[in-house]
Amino acid sequence: MLPQLMAQARLHQHNTITLPVSSANSLSTWQLRLDGRDAITTPMGSYSAQRISRVAQAANDTQATLWFGGAQDVLPLRIRLEDGDGTWLEQSLASQRRLDDLPQG
Numbered sequence: 053m054l055p056q057l058m059a060q061a062r063l064h065q066h067n068t069i070t071l072p073v074s075s076a077n078s079l080s081t082w083q084l085r086l087d088g089r090d091a092i093t094t095p096m097g098s099y100s101a102q103r104i105s106r107v108a109q110a111a112n113d114t115q116a117t118l119w120f121g122g123a124q125d126v127l128p129l130r131i132r133l134e135d136g137d138g139t140w141l142e143q144s145l146a147s148q149r150r151l152d153d154l155p156q157g
Contacts, residue, residue, distance in 0.1 A: 054084075054118075055126040058102065061086060068107070082116070083107040092119055094129050095146040101129050112136030 057069045069084045087103040099121035106116040115134040121127050127145065134140040 055120060058125060092130060094144040099129055
């Protein structure tokens with residue numbers, strides 16, 4: 053869903069996306085900003101990636117930075133989340149495989 057929203061934002065020359073996000077305890081609405089492009093390296097190689105960052109509404113909001121690359125920026129390359137206390141989690145693309153097509157009919 054997020055790559056589609058990014059493409060729509062670019063098409064309409066917007067630099068923000070509004071997205072519902074659920075956690076274990078609540079549902080909130082995040083505003084994400086299309087920041088620009090970065091050259092990043094993952095275990096899968098080097099990519100030109102679209103960086104997206106959460107626009108914080110409060111000081112203790114979870115910070116989120118995501119990088120998408122590949123054809124039309126649909127491949128999630130790196131995700132970094134950081135809580136208000138400085139605890140963080142980062143994931144990077146290490147491998148990929150094509151999923152089987154769904155059966156027809």
